Amino acid sequence: MKVEFELNGEVKEFDVDSGEILLDLLRDEGCKSVKRGCETGDCGACMVLVDGRAMTSCTLFAAQADGKEVRTVEGLEDELAEQLKESLLEAGAVQCGFCIPGVLISAYSLLSRNEEPTKGEIKAALDGNLCRCTGYVKQIEAIKETADSIGGSSNGQK
Amino acid sequence: MDKNKSDELNYDVVNKSLTKVDGTALVNGKPVFTGDYDYSNGLVASILHSPKPRAEIVNIDVSAAEEVEGVEAILHQGNVERVPHTTAGQGYPEPSPYDAYTFDSKVRYVGDRVAAVAGESKEAVKEGLDKIEVEYKELEPIFDLEESRDSSIKIHDEEDSTGIYDPERNIAANVDIKIGDPKEVISQSDVAVESSCRTQFAQHTPIEPHVTTAYLDEHERLVVKTSTQVPFHVRRILAQVLDMPIGKIRVIKPRIGGGFGVKQELLLEDVASLFALRTGRPVTMEYSREEEFNSSRTRHPMEVDVTLGATSEGKLQGIIMEVLSNTGAYGAHSLTVLSNVGSKTLPLYNKASDLHFFGDAVYTNLPVPGAYRGYGAPQGYFSLEVAIDKLAEKVGKDPIEIRKLNHIREGETSPIFEKLGEGKEGTVQHIHSCRLDECIDRGAEEIGWHARDEKQASKAHRKKGFGLAINMQGSGIPLIDMAAARLKLNEDGSFNLYVGATDLGTGSDTVLSQIAAEVLEVDLDDIIVYSSDTDFTPFDSGAYASSTTYVSGNAVEQAAKKAKEKIVRAFTDLNDEDPGKVELSDGVLIGEEERETLSEFALSLTSGELETDQQQIEASASEVPEESPPPFSAHFVELEVDTRTGEIDLQKYVSAVDCGTAINPNLAEGQMEGAIVNGIGYALTEEMKFDSSGRMTNPSFFDYKIPNTEDIPDIEVILVESSEPTGPMGAKSVGEIGINGAIPAIANALRDAIGVEFTEPPFTPEKVWKKMKDERE
Ligand code: FES
Numbered sequence: 001m002k003v004e005f006e007l008n009g010e011v012k013e014f015d016v017d018s019g020e021i022l023l024d025l026l027r028d029e030g031c032k033s034v035k036r037g038c039e040t041g042d043c044g045a046c047m048v049l050v051d052g053r054a055m056t057s058c059t060l061f062a063a064q065a066d067g068k069e070v071r072t073v074e075g076l077e078d079e080l081a082e083q084l085k086e087s088l089l090e091a092g093a094v095q096c097g098f099c100i101p102g103v104l105i106s107a108y109s110l111l112s113r114n115e116e117p118t119k120g121e122i123k124a125a126l127d128g129n130l131c132r133c134t135g136y137v138k139q140i141e142a143i144k145e146t147a148d149s150i151g152g153s154s155n156g157q158k
Numbered sequence: 159m160d161k162n163k164s165d166e167l168n169y170d171v172v173n174k175s176l177t178k179v180d181g182t183a184l185v186n187g188k189p190v191f192t193g194d195y196d197y198s199n200g201l202v203a204s205i206l207h208s209p210k211p212r213a214e215i216v217n218i219d220v221s222a223a224e225e226v227e228g229v230e231a232i233l234h235q236g237n238v239e240r241v242p243h244t245t246a247g248q249g250y251p252e253p254s255p256y257d258a259y260t261f262d263s264k265v266r267y268v269g270d271r272v273a274a275v276a277g278e279s280k281e282a283v284k285e286g287l288d289k290i291e292v293e294y295k296e297l298e299p300i301f302d303l304e305e306s307r308d309s310s311i312k313i314h315d316e317e318d319s320t321g322i323y324d325p326e327r328n329i330a331a332n333v334d335i336k337i338g339d340p341k342e343v344i345s346q347s348d349v350a351v352e353s354s355c356r357t358q359f360a361q362h363t364p365i366e367p368h369v370t371t372a373y374l375d376e377h378e379r380l381v382v383k384t385s386t387q388v389p390f391h392v393r394r395i396l397a398q399v400l401d402m403p404i405g406k407i408r409v410i411k412p413r414i415g416g417g418f419g420v421k422q423e424l425l426l427e428d429v430a431s432l433f434a435l436r437t438g439r440p441v442t443m444e445y446s447r448e449e450e451f452n453s454s455r456t457r458h459p460m461e462v463d464v465t466l467g468a469t470s471e472g473k474l475q476g477i478i479m480e481v482l483s484n485t486g487a488y489g490a491h492s493l494t495v496l497s498n499v500g501s502k503t504l505p506l507y508n509k510a511s512d513l514h515f516f517g518d519a520v521y522t523n524l525p526v527p528g529a530y531r532g533y534g535a536p537q538g539y540f541s542l543e544v545a546i547d548k549l550a551e552k553v554g555k556d557p558i559e560i561r562k563l564n565h566i567r568e569g570e571t572s573p574i575f576e577k578l579g580e581g582k583e584g585t586v587q588h589i590h591s592c593r594l595d596e597c598i599d600r601g602a603e604e605i606g607w608h609a610r611d612e613k614q615a616s617k618a619h620r621k622k623g624f625g626l627a628i629n630m631q632g633s634g635i636p637l638i639d640m641a642a643a644r645l646k647l648n649e650d651g652s653f654n655l656y657v658g659a660t661d662l663g664t665g666s667d668t669v670l671s672q673i674a675a676e677v678l679e680v681d682l683d684d685i686i687v688y689s690s691d692t693d694f695t696p697f698d699s700g701a702y703a704s705s706t707t708y709v710s711g712n713a714v715e716q717a718a719k720k721a722k723e724k725i726v727r728a729f730t731d732l733n734d735e736d737p738g739k740v741e742l743s744d745g746v747l748i749g750e751e752e753r754e755t756l757s758e759f760a761l762s763l764t765s766g767e768l769e770t771d772q773q774q775i776e777a778s779a780s781e782v783p784e785e786s787p788p789p790f791s792a793h794f795v796e797l798e799v800d801t802r803t804g805e806i807d808l809q810k811y812v813s814a815v816d817c818g819t820a821i822n823p824n825l826a827e828g829q830m831e832g833a834i835v836n837g838i839g840y841a842l843t844e845e846m847k848f849d850s851s852g853r854m855t856n857p858s859f860f861d862y863k864i865p866n867t868e869d870i871p872d873i874e875v876i877l878v879e880s881s882e883p884t885g886p887m888g889a890k891s892v893g894e895i896g897i898n899g900a901i902p903a904i905a906n907a908l909r910d911a912i913g914v915e916f917t918e919p920p921f922t923p924e925k926v927w928k929k930m931k932d933e934r935e
């Protein structure tokens with residue numbers, strides 16, 4: 001069946017099988033930032049933005065993306081995204097890095113909605129992103145750091 | 159951000175929280191993991207796992223499966239050579255029994271291998287697997303650890319397995335070390351205490367499951383790209399099971415998505431390689447999460463009984479530690495993990511003169527334990543540290559005081575170091591660096607230990623508790639493991655650093671590059687690191703046993719020193735300088751006559767103007783450690799127990815660690831934080847559960863709960879730096895130690911809160927509630 005959606009800024013048509021999950025389609029399309037950690041919606045490694053919301057692509061059929069806007073880390077390059085990446089690196093929040101694309105997606109989605117999240121809000125936004133390496137301490141720190149610096153830079157500009 | 163950077167050390171690149179050399183690629187989601195590579199004409203393959211805990215395969219009929227469109231090859235015991243080996247990726251000769259076969263005519267646990275199918279698509283492979291007809295003759299299984307030793311059932315009755323300690327009694331491995339007469343000493347001592355703890359099946363769960371691609375290159379050599387911690391051991395074991403020369407195999411480890419020990423094992427590589435050899439096509443195999451749970455590796459469940467004897471002052475005199483370890487269906491790492499339960503714990507309390515450490519690792523028809531961060535130490539410390547707290551209570555001393563009275567110190571040794579090594583005798587070793595007292599003091603201050611009695615629980619129905627545990631680990635395996643490194647000078651003064659060491663996300667590529675940069679007095683950017691490729695990098699045992707920073711780090715330091723010497727010598731010779739009068743400092747070569755930047759000099763070395771004096775400067779070094787200097791740490795927790803529900807609210811976790819010089823403080827903290835949270839999961843939620851037929855009932859992240867962001871307490875890691883004279887720039891390793899503290903510290907805090915002893919993690923609300931209820935009745 002044919003579906004059409006915007007992938008990382010480009011509207012494309014895809015030929016998909018009825019049972020095909022979005023995760024597989026995206027990886028086949030070369031979006032390797034979308035990771036497979038469980039395929040049951042529990043680890044968050046496969047997260048992408050669907051119409052701006054962080055969703056696990058392993059629990060969506062490719063057909064469900066029809067007409068939507070899908071973004072993966074490959075297409076996440078604006079100032080907020082770059083700032084997040086830098087903070088994650090600086091904080092030492094990236095160990096093996098396998099969870100990181102998903103973490104970025106969740107954090108990006110959070111900070112797009114809420115520029116000044118509390119630590120509790122950050123924890124809640126990331127509770128679907130399992131990371132076995134870092135213990136989350138530095139990931140939470142990095143997101144707070146990004147919020148602070150983005151909040152700081154947008155002060156007065158708005 | 160460098161709160162843990164030492165002020166006393168004066169390094170330019172080392173002891174700095176520089177960002178990871180592979181960080182930019184990772185944070186941008188670049189295709190750098192094993193499963194991210196695409197292969198033209200590639201096949202995928204999967205394994206048919208046993209649904210039976212113990213059975214003989216009477217017949218396998220693959221004819222229907224072969225007919226499935228897209229199925230290209232099928233492997234099973236009927237068409238694969240039977241080669242006894244161990245899947246444990248350990249130094250050769252391996253201390254684990256050779257009791258595993260690529261495919262066998264018997265299955266020994268639910269999840270064991272039966273057959274494998276390679277095909278054009280996942281769908282074809284799945285259909286192929288479904289169509290394989292297996293006729294099993296079911297055999298009675300054994301699941302109970304205690305019963306296994308006395309059972310008439312023999313789990314490994316095959317003729318060709320070797321190295322099993324006592325197959326008649328299902329004992330894969332045994333250790334028995336005695337120093338003095340602890341039984342007598344304890345019976346004579348003023349106080350004696352006991353503790354008996356029992357740990358569960360728990361899993362590593364790296365977020366990237368096992369994944370491997372095998373293919374033949376243009377010269378028909380076998381190339382295996384795989385998520386492994388031990389590329390060189392994988393190559394050697396592949397050569398053994400495939401009966402191929404080592405030189406015909408190349409193993410490459412790209413970035414890998416976490417390991418924690420579960421990737422110190424040959425799990426998919428043999429099957430993928432066989433398929434690649436038979437089909438001539440690239441074959442990719444990737445475990446699903448469910449397979450990862452059922453059919454990868456776990457931590458050894460254990461029963462550890464500790465008896466301590468001490469003076470009325472609390473000075474330890476004797477320790478007896480008895481271990482019964484469950485090694486599941488196969489004996490991978492059975493002997494060495496068992497040994498480590500004692501060898502990594504007992505030296506900590508070296509004031510006890512008389513010691514007995516003994517136990518068995520016993521087969522059962524359950525999944526296979528293997529290497530897992532801590533490698534037996536967490537199980538040993540659980541019982542030991544609970545016993546130490548009980549001793550403190552008995553002699554009326556603070557838990558801190560009792561530990562300070564008994565722990566090992568600089569300049570001291572323990573007979574255990576010599577008696578108990580990795581599956582054989584160990585090596586004599588003295589402690590050259592130990593700031594454990596400072597770890598304890600700083601941790602105590604941070605958690606508010608000395609004012610803990612004044613702290614009230616937040617609600618009337620809650621009870622507050624504080625707990626402490628101390629521990630040590632090691633840095634590599636002395637006189638067994640080996641690491642090598644090679645440096646090559648490029649024409650612009652940068653260096654290629656080649657290491658066999660395996661970065662499994664820990665940041666070791668970065669740490670090793672920092673060490674090289676420091677010695678060579680160049681920027682981190684001038685070191686281009688390439689690791690873990692058996693064709694191009696020198697040998698390294700691999701990433702396990704907390705070896706990389708210390709063992710591989712020493713190799714890098716030596717190689718860098720040699721490279722520096724060679725550069726200085728070349729400059730001296732070419733410029734007719736006086737030997738000994740040339741220095742390489744801050745990227746500049748300074749002699750009495752000439753002065754040149756390293757980059758100018760490097761370019762000149764390959765310039766035609768030098769004619770026959772042109773040369774490539776390269777240096778390499780091998781390191782075999784003679785000692786394994788332990789890092790030390792103290793762990794403190796503050797928690798509250800809800801007396802109505804049994805729920806534990808873990809509020810604060812403080813850990814102070816002495817890991818020598820932290821080569822990269824941020825990464826060292828990250829190792830601790832990750833290990834602590836892994837330990838918290840082990841203590842509070844994680845448990846593989848089995849039904850009456852040995853089938854795991856919770857093989858998903860939904861049902862097997864590892865901590866997420868909402869589950870972590872306030873965590874504080876304090877690096878208490880010492881300088882280890884045998885380590886690279888004073889460093890010791892820090893990869894494992896952080897996982898040893900959570901269970902005993904939490905158990906001790908629970909006892910402090912509600913006065914009940916907890917001996918069987920995970921400490922779930924149901925268990926806590928039930929224990930409180932039993933206590934009241
Ligand atoms: S792979 Fe989608 S949530 Fe784990």
Ligand code: FES
Pocket residue numbers: 093094095096097098099100130131132133134365415416663
């Ligand atoms: S960094 Fe390895 S899983 Fe998060």
